[in-house]
Amino acid sequence: xxRGSRHSLPTTRFIRSAPPSGFLLRYFFSSLGRNLVxxxxxxxxxxxxxxxxxxxxxxxxxxxVISALLDLLRDWLRTDSDRVFSLLGAGxxxxxxxxxxxxxAILALAYRQRGMMLRIPLIVLAALPSLQIALEIPTLxxxxxxxxxxxxxxxxxxxxxxxxxxxxxxxxxxAPSTTVRVWRALAGGLLLAAPIWFGTELAPxxxxxxxxxxxxxxxxxxxxxxxxxxxxxxxxxxxxxxKLEDERPGVTDLYFVGFAPYSAQDVFRKDVEAxxxxxxxxxxxAGRSIxxxxxxxxxxxxxxxxxxxxxxxxxxxxxxxDVDNDVVMLYLAxxxxxxxxxVATQPPLSLVELxxxxxxxxxxxxxxxxxxxxxxxxFSGGYIEPLKDERTLVITASQSDRISFGCGDRSDATFFGxxxxxxxxxxxxxxxxxxxxxxKRVDEREKSEGYTPASNPQIWVGSAMNEKLKTLxxxxxxxxxxxxxxxxxxxxxxxxxxxxxxxxxxxxxxDRTCAGRAGARSGA
Numbered sequence: 001x002x003r004g005s006r007h008s009l010p011t012t013r014f015i016r017s018a019p020p021s022g023f024l025l026r027y028f029f030s031s032l033g034r035n036l037v038x039x040x041x042x043x044x045x046x047x048x049x050x051x052x053x054x055x056x057x058x059x060x061x062x063x064x065v066i067s068a069l070l071d072l073l074r075d076w077l078r079t080d081s082d083r084v085f086s087l088l089g090a091g092x093x094x095x096x097x098x099x100x101x102x103x104x105a106i107l108a109l110a111y112r113q114r115g116m117m118l119r120i121p122l123i124v125l126a127a128l129p130s131l132q133i134a135l136e137i138p139t140l141x142x143x144x145x146x147x148x149x150x151x152x153x154x155x156x157x158x159x160x161x162x163x164x165x166x167x168x169x170x171x172x173x174x175a176p177s178t179t180v181r182v183w184r185a186l187a188g189g190l191l192l193a194a195p196i197w198f199g200t201e202l203a204p205x206x207x208x209x210x211x212x213x214x215x216x217x218x219x220x221x222x223x224x225x226x227x228x229x230x231x232x233x234x235x236x237x238x239x240x241x242x243k244l245e246d247e248r249p250g251v252t253d254l255y256f257v258g259f260a261p262y263s264a265q266d267v268f269r270k271d272v273e274a275x276x277x278x279x280x281x282x283x284x285x286a287g288r289s290i291x292x293x294x295x296x297x298x299x300x301x302x303x304x305x306x307x308x309x310x311x312x313x314x315x316x317x318x319x320x321x322d323v324d325n326d327v328v329m330l331y332l333a334x335x336x337x338x339x340x341x342x343v344a345t346q347p348p349l350s351l352v353e354l355x356x357x358x359x360x361x362x363x364x365x366x367x368x369x370x371x372x373x374x375x376x377x378x379f380s381g382g383y384i385e386p387l388k389d390e391r392t393l394v395i396t397a398s399q400s401d402r403i404s405f406g407c408g409d410r411s412d413a414t415f416f417g418x419x420x421x422x423x424x425x426x427x428x429x430x431x432x433x434x435x436x437x438x439x440k441r442v443d444e445r446e447k448s449e450g451y452t453p454a455s456n457p458q459i460w461v462g463s464a465m466n467e468k469l470k471t472l473x474x475x476x477x478x479x480x481x482x483x484x485x486x487x488x489x490x491x492x493x494x495x496x497x498x499x500x501x502x503x504x505x506x507x508x509x510x511d512r513t514c515a516g517r518a519g520a521r522s523g524a
Contacts, residue, residue, distance in 0.1 A: 032062050039063075039126025042172065043165050050172050055115075055122050063125035068093045070132045075208040078139075089208030099195050100124060107188050111174065119173040124192065127165055134158050149450050159196070166192040222299055224263075224346045229299045237292075237303035241316045245287040252471045253326045255317050256280075256289035261305040261344035261351065262334040263294035267407050271333045271376065271417040278421045279329070283472070294346040305344070307352045311362050318366030327468065329372040330359075333417055335407065336377030340400070343377075356386035363387075370468055372431065376414045378403040381458045390462040393469065395420070395435055397442075398455035405442075405451050415442050416457055430473045435459050 031054035038052040071093065076083065104120035137158060142151035167189030174181055174188075222229050247253045256279045258272030272291050280286040290313060292305040303309050317328055332354070335343040344351040363371055371392045375383045381400035388394055397404040397416035406415030413422065419441035424434025439457045446454050461469070 035126045043127040043130040072208045079209045083209040088206035123169045163193045247322045256285040258291035267411040268333045269295040271413040275421040314366040327370040333376045340382030356383045390464040394460045396458045404455040
């Protein structure tokens with residue numbers, strides 16, 4: 001073995017020393033700043049590379065916290081001074097983050113790039129703050145201009161912007177050498193954006209702050225799941241059904257059932273109650289009418305508007321009427337979805353949504369032959385085809401691919417409900433004439449207040465029902481015209497209604513009743 005030379009250099013040993021005090025903290029905030037700047041450049045389509053992002057778990061958590069704090073601030077600004085903080089907002093944030101991580105994992109496995117599992121959510125969250133702020137633009141324009149068309153246009157612009165930004169985030173997260181990169185980025189970006197529309201199908205989209213619940217103020221803190229409420233509801237429907245008067249031999253009796261399954265807004269409760277008032281006073285349904293309502297104010301006074309209760313009510317009425325002679329009228333008022341379901345809420349209960357096919361089956365099972373069905377909701381024209389037969393009259397607030405208007409928080413009735421019941425049936429002597437009045441009234445109102453596209457109310461009358469309706473006309477003439485309190489004007493009221501299906505229920509980013517924040521978190 002060779003010995004080392006006496007002149008050989010001694011072996012140098014490197015000792016790793018601890019970083020200077022505060023170095024890690026400075027590095028963390030420096031990286032966070034770089035990520036936020038890179039995310040801002042990403043969202044505004046400025047030049048940026050994947051190397052501009054500092055990708056690690058600590059940065060991912062920090063960006064998530066920033067996004068959650070922005071949502072908390074947005075919720076705080078949207079509510080008044082009497083707002084109530086809710087930890088349910090944290091659940092929405094965690095759900096959105098979970099969906100985002102899940103989609104990132106799927107894309108990383110599909111594209112065989114393990115690094116994307118962390119890069120995708122980090123880049124998306126870095127770009128998210130500017131998008132979250134942009135989500136408020138349609139609301140600000142609505143409040144400043146009072147023009148629904150301007151607000152709706154801004155909504156579509158922001159939505160398109162979000163989707164394109166997700167596609168760019170996906171392109172930045174992929175390895176530069178990937179073949180067919182454009183198509184993969186497009187597919188991945190669209191998958192990231194999908195929860196904007198479908199996120200709330202799996203979990204609710206609860207805000208950090210909300211208005212004090214009316215049930216807390218008026219019902220001593222009770223909610224729909226409280227034992228006293230459930231105990232009352234167990235016999236309330238039977239009690240009210242037991243009070244319905246029987247059919248009269250030789251007389252065509254008209255029965256009325258109101259159904260308002262959306263609890264978050266008073267407008268639907270007011271709408272069906274006003275309709276019941278008109279029908280009782282003008283069309284002789286007093287003693288033969290019942291209203292099913294989901295609302296914090298009626299927990300102890302009105303049966304819940306559930307599919308189960310509606311089925312029971314129809315079965316009871318079907319067993320009491322003269323099926324060959326009597327007519328049963330249903331009025332359904334709620335938000336509607338593009339697949340023609342009526343939105344049903346009554347927290348904390350999880351409710352089944354009514355469908356046209358389900359309603360048809362219930363009417364058939366109850367043995368009700370002569371039917372009048374009036375539906376005030378977005379896309380309600382979808383009820384006509386499943387329900388129509390020769391002994392049925394179907395009236396809807398809109399055609400099957402249009403939204404309807406007037407379901408804002410400040411409204412006392414929907415546009416169509418007010419026009420058909422309080423303007424039409426309260427003054428005319430036939431359902432057809434009342435519909436003509438309502439259609440004209442709604443059209444004039446939509447034009448004067450700038451609501452587009454027009455809802456275009458629909459009517460379908462079966463051949464046999466056309467003759468049957470003539471026997472009900474005299475009742476309209478004999479009844480006492482209802483004196484209804486004057487209604488407020490809904491001018492500029494986009495806040496809940498109307499572009500209800502666009503800006504609030506079922507497809508909302510702006511008002512977050514629907515896809516809102518959970519979608520924005522997982523794909524925005």
